[in-house]
Amino acid sequence: MKFDSIIIGGGVAGLSCAIRCAEAGLKTAVIAAGQSALHFSSGSVDVLSRLPNGEAVNAPFPAFEELKSQCPSHPYSKLGELQCREAINWYQDMMEHCGVYLTAQPDEQNHYRVTPMGTFRSTWLSQQTVHQFPQHQLAEGLAEIALVTVDGFRDFQPQLAADNLSKLQAFAGVKIKTAAVELPDFENMQRNPCEFRSIDISRVLRDETKLHAFAKSMIQQVGKADLVVLPAIFGNGDGAATIKLLEGLTDFKICELPTMPPSLLGIRLEEAMKSHYKRLGGLLLSGDEVLKGEFNNGCLEKIFTRNHEDIPLVADSFLLASGSFFSKGLSAQRHAVCEPIFGLDMADSTHRDHWYQPQFFSPQSHPFMKMGVECNKQLNPTINQQVIKNLYCAGAILAHYDPVQEGSGSGVAISTGYYVAQQMITAHQHKHEHVTETQAKQERTIA
Numbered sequence: 254m255k256f257d258s259i260i261i262g263g264g265v266a267g268l269s270c271a272i273r274c275a276e277a278g279l280k281t282a283v284i285a286a287g288q289s290a291l292h293f294s295s296g297s298v299d300v301l302s303r304l305p306n307g308e309a310v311n312a313p314f315p316a317f318e319e320l321k322s323q324c325p326s327h328p329y330s331k332l333g334e335l336q337c338r339e340a341i342n343w344y345q346d347m348m349e350h351c352g353v354y355l356t357a358q359p360d361e362q363n364h365y366r367v368t369p370m371g372t373f374r375s376t377w378l379s380q381q382t383v384h385q386f387p388q389h390q391l392a393e394g395l396a397e398i399a400l401v402t403v404d405g406f407r408d409f410q411p412q413l414a415a416d417n418l419s420k421l422q423a424f425a426g427v428k429i430k431t432a433a434v435e436l437p438d439f440e441n442m443q444r445n446p447c448e449f450r451s452i453d454i455s456r457v458l459r460d461e462t463k464l465h466a467f468a469k470s471m472i473q474q475v476g477k478a479d480l481v482v483l484p485a486i487f488g489n490g491d492g493a494a495t496i497k498l499l500e501g502l503t504d505f506k507i508c509e510l511p512t513m514p515p516s517l518l519g520i521r522l523e524e525a526m527k528s529h530y531k532r533l534g535g536l537l538l539s540g541d542e543v544l545k546g547e548f549n550n551g552c553l554e555k556i557f558t559r560n561h562e563d564i565p566l567v568a569d570s571f572l573l574a575s576g577s578f579f580s581k582g583l584s585a586q587r588h589a590v591c592e593p594i595f596g597l598d599m600a601d602s603t604h605r606d607h608w609y610q611p612q613f614f615s616p617q618s619h620p621f622m623k624m625g626v627e628c629n630k631q632l633n634p635t636i637n638q639q640v641i642k643n644l645y646c647a648g649a650i651l652a653h654y655d656p657v658q659e660g661s662g663s664g665v666a667i668s669t670g671y672y673v674a675q676q677m678i679t680a681h682q683h684k685h686e687h688v689t690e691t692q693a694k695q696e697r698t699i700a
C-alpha cells in the first residue's frame with residue numbers, strides 16, 4: 254500500500270489530479286467515499302461568470318486580473334491566468350481523448366446554456382450535445398424551437414420552461430412549442446414511479462427498436478422545429494451516439510439540457526474520467542473513506558481508511574479533494590466549521606450569525622459558501638499554523654471563492670487539481686534524480 258501519490262476524493266478536482274499523475278507515470282491511488290458533486294451538476298464547465306463584487310463576466314480569462322485585485326486569496330489568484338488556461342485546455346483535450354467533446358465559443362466569451370426552468374446560465378465549456386446560446390444574440394438562427402419531454406417524466410416541465418423563455422426579449426420573434434412524447438415500456442415503468450428517472454429512461458432508449466418507436470412518435474408530436482430541446486435522458490457512455498442516431502431518425506437538430514439529479518450530463522463526465530484513469534493503471538478505491546492520518550516532521554506519512562482499518566496507505570504526497578459541505582469535506586458544528594479528517598486550519602471563521610445573508614436569494618454571496626481550508630500559494634494547508642509540505646488541497650474544500658455566485662465550480666476544481674498534480678510530478682522527478690545520483694555516487698565509490 255505504498256504509492257507516489259494518494260488522492261482523497263473522486264470528484265472533478267481529485268480525478269483531474271489523479272489522471273494527470275497517472276499520465277506522468279506516478280503510482281497513484283484515489284479513495285472516494287461516495288458520489289461527487291458531478292451527479293448534481295449540469296456537466297458544463299464553469300470558469301468564471303461573475304466577479305466577487307457581483308459584476309457579470311463575459312470573457313473569463315481576461316477577467317482574472319480584476320479578480321485578483323478584488324480577491325487576492327482566491328484560488329485563481331494563487332495560480333494565475335496562464336496556469337488555469339493550461340489546466341482547462343489539458344482537461345478539454347483529455348476529455349476529447351475519452352470521447353467527450355467539450356467546446357467553448359471561438360471568441361473566448363462565455364456562452365449560455367438553458368436550464369430546465371427556461372432560464373440561462375453562463376458557462377465556458379459545454380458538451381457537444383448541449384446547445385450554446387451566444388451571449389450577444391441568444392436566439393441566433395432560431396425561428397421555431399420545441400421543448401420536448403417524455404410523457405410522465407417529472408423532472409422536466411416544458412411548459413414552465415417555455416413560459417419563462419417567451420418572457421425574454423431575445424425570444425420575442427421565436428415560436429416556442431412544447432410536446433410530451435410517449436416512451437415505449439411506459440406502462441411497465443409506471444408501476445414504480447421511483448423508476449421513472451432520467452437514468453431509467455436512458456436504459457429503455459438504448460434499445461434500438463424502442464428508440465425507433467420514440468423517434469416516430471417525436472416526429473408526429475413535434476412537426477417542424479429548428480431546434481428540439483430534450484432533457485438529458487441518454488446514457489452515460491453512449492449518450493452522444495444515441496442522440497446522433499435519433500437525429501438521423503428524425504431529421505431534427507437535437508440538444509439536451511441537464512435535469513434534476515441524477516444528472517446524466519455530469520455523470521457522463523465522471524464515468525469518462527474514472528474509466529480513463531483506470532486505463533492509465535490508476536487504483537480507484539470507491540466506497541472507502543479516509544478517517545485519519547499520521548504526521549511526522551511536518552509531513553503526512555500515512556492515512557487510514559474505514560475498509561483497510563489498521564493497514565495504512567503510504568505515499569510521498571497526498572491531495573485532499575474531499576469537497577465542501579455537500580460531500581462532507583467540510584463539516585459545520587454549532588459555532589465552527591471544520592475539516593473533519595486532519596483538522597486542518599480554516600480560513601477566518603466568523604460567528605454563526607454572519608455565516609449567511611439575511612435573504613436566501615441575496616445578490617451577495619453567502620459567507621459560508623466561501624468557507625474552507627486556508628492554503629499557501631502551493632495549496633499546502635496548515636495544522637496549528639505549521640505547513641504540511643506534502644499535503645495539498647484542491648477543489649471545493651478551498652476557501653475564498655463561491656462556486657455558485659461566481660460560476661467557477663468546475664474551473665477551480667480542474668485548475669487546482671491539475672496545479673497540484675504538476676507539483677507532485679516535479680517532486681517525484683526530483684526524488685528520482687536524487688536516487689539515481691546517489692546510486693551513481695555509490696557505484697563510483699565502490700569502483
Ligand SMILES: Cc1cc2nc3c(=O)[nH]c(=O)nc-3n(C[C@H](O)[C@H](O)[C@H](O)COP(=O)(O)OP(=O)(O)OC[C@H]3O[C@@H](n4cnc5c(N)ncnc54)[C@H](O)[C@@H]3O)c2cc1C
Pocket residue numbers: 261262263264265266267284285286287288289290291293294295296297298299300541542543544574575576577579580581582594647648649650656661662663664666
Ligand atoms: C448542486 C450543484 C450543482 C453544480 N453545478 C455545476 C455546474 O453546472 N458547473 C460547474 O462548473 N460547477 C457546478 N457545481 C460546482 C462544482 O460541481 C463543484 O465545485 C465541483 O464539482 C467540486 O468538485 P470537488 O472534486 O472539489 O468536490 P466533490 O465533487 O464534492 O467531490 C468530493 C469527493 O470527495 C469524497 N470524500 C469526501 N470525504 C471523503 C473521505 N473522508 N474519504 C474519501 N473520500 C471522501 C466525496 O465522496 C466525493 O467523491 C455544482 C455544485 C453543486 C453542489
